[in-house]
Amino acid sequence: MKLCLVVDDSKVIRKVARRILEELNFEIEEAVDGQDALDACDRNLPDVVLLDWNMPVMDGLEFLKAIRAKDGIEQPVVVFCTTENDMSHIRTAIEAGANEYIMKPFDREIIEAKFTQVGLI
Amino acid sequence: MKNQDFEFLAGLLKDKSGLMLTPDKVYLLESRLTPLARKRGLDTLDALVMKLRTSRDDSLIKDVTEAMTTNESFFFRDNTPFDIFKNHVLPAMEKARTTKRLRIWCAAASTGQEPYSLAILLKEQWAKWQNWNIEIVGTDICTQVLEKAKAGAYSQFEVQRGLPIQMLIKYFKQEGDVWRINDDIKNMVKYRPFNLLDSFGMLGSFDVIYCRNVLIYFDQPTKKDVLERMSNTLAKDGTLFLGAAETVLGITDTLRPVRGQRGMYVPSGGNAEELMGLK
Structure with a gap:
């Protein structure tokens, strides 16, 4: 079973994402901001990170840059999942090493399509 | 009722x-x-x-x-028919068509996602095709969906179903709430209203036909009629793609499935599989 780290400061979003991804056969861990996510990665490196952008303490982009800067780890797939829906945010995320990008609101079909595209399903 | x-x-x-x-x-x-x-x-x-x-x-x-x-449609729907197109159909056609002419028919084009997905795949390897005469014809019985297809404008929801983000960046422009496909992709597809019950004569012949998730709505004699007329418009080494729930088996002998390639059918007398390295 693949491990997905769901990073979002909204409890509701984490819960919705968890429900969808568990149905798609992922094991789920949750983190509430970028720093929390980095700590979670140190403990148990996930296969994929579903990543919000705007969060307190450390935002999603900072997390992405920090994880991509780490040497000697199996880099996880990173799928952004954010309300930021303009081209410049999308480009910034992809240039920083995101593999896919989901614009909120999302549903099961979008998650499934995007996870299929990056080869996780 | x-x-x-x-x-x-x-x-x-x-x-x-x-x-x-x-x-x-x-x-x-x-x-x-x-x-x-x-x-x-x-x-x-x-x-x-x-x-x-x-x-x-x-x-x-x-x-x-x-x-x-009217049917729901999304980009690169079911993936496989597009992978086969990229990995087998296009290389075979590149070799076989010395005339450098390629004609593709999306027989249930709906709101345009299928023909545009094919246009994008061609654009991704444009160095090979830029001197070719390539025609993608998108038809549908419903003029309303074709208007949307022609406009090439999709909602945020629609561009997230099946379209990789890299392709969104490359081939779309954002206009407020709408994502509009670039003109160079849009211009590769010609749309026209068309009823599959009518004669295909005016459409000409094709190297590739996509007719997915339409036959399921027809009765057996209509399926047979449409499939046999399609096989007549298809080149001997051409390819037909049907939907996952559709088949030619038990309906007509003019086409046969390609082993191991879901949804892919070729004319019975032809040599398409050999050409595509699928034999």
Whole structure:
């Protein structure tokens, strides 16, 4: 079973994402901001990170840059999942090493399509 | 819905579009035609049926047919038919077509996602194809969906279903809430309204045909008729793609499935598999 780290400061979003991804056969861990996510990665490196952008303490982009800067780890797939829906945010995320990008609101079909595209399903 | 009303509507739809409506699809009639009834200032579906029975209003018949035959579509739907196109069909055609001419028909183009997905795949390897004469023809019975296809404008929701983000960045422009496909992709596809029950003569012949999730709505004789006429318009080394729930088996011998390639069919007498390295 693949491990997905769901990073979002909204409890509701984490819960919705968890429900969808568990149905798609992922094991789920949750983190509430970028720093929390980095700590979670140190403990148990996930296969994929579903990543919000705007969060307190450390935002999603900072997390992405920090994880991509780490040497000697199996880099996880990173799928952004954010309300930021303009081209410049999308480009910034992809240039920083995101593999896919989901614009909120999302549903099961979008998650499934995007996870299929990056080869996780 | 009353039995005789169902039968009346089913008969009308079969007649006009080939659509086969079985009694388990009553819900589909109700969910799609009730909004249409309201739009036409009729209170109920019953009133709509009454109007159809009494007036034979051609524009109303057209709206009913379109409402019932419209299908959901998304980019790179089911993936496999597009992987086969990229990995097998295109390399084979590159070798076989010394005329540098390639014609592709999307027979149920709907709102354009399928033909545009094919155009994008060609654009991704444009160095190979830029001197070719490539035609992608998108047809659909429903003129309303073709208008949307022509506009090439999609909602945020639509561009996230099947379209990789890299391709969104490369081939779309954002205009407020709308994502519009770039002109160079849009110009690769020609749309025209077309009923599969009509003669294919005016369309010419094709190297590749996509006709997915349409046959499921037809009865057996109509399926046979459409498939056999398609095999006539298809090049001997051409390829036909059907939907995952569709097949030629038990319907016609003019086409056969390609082993191991889901949804892919070739003319029975042809050598497409050899050409594509699938034998």
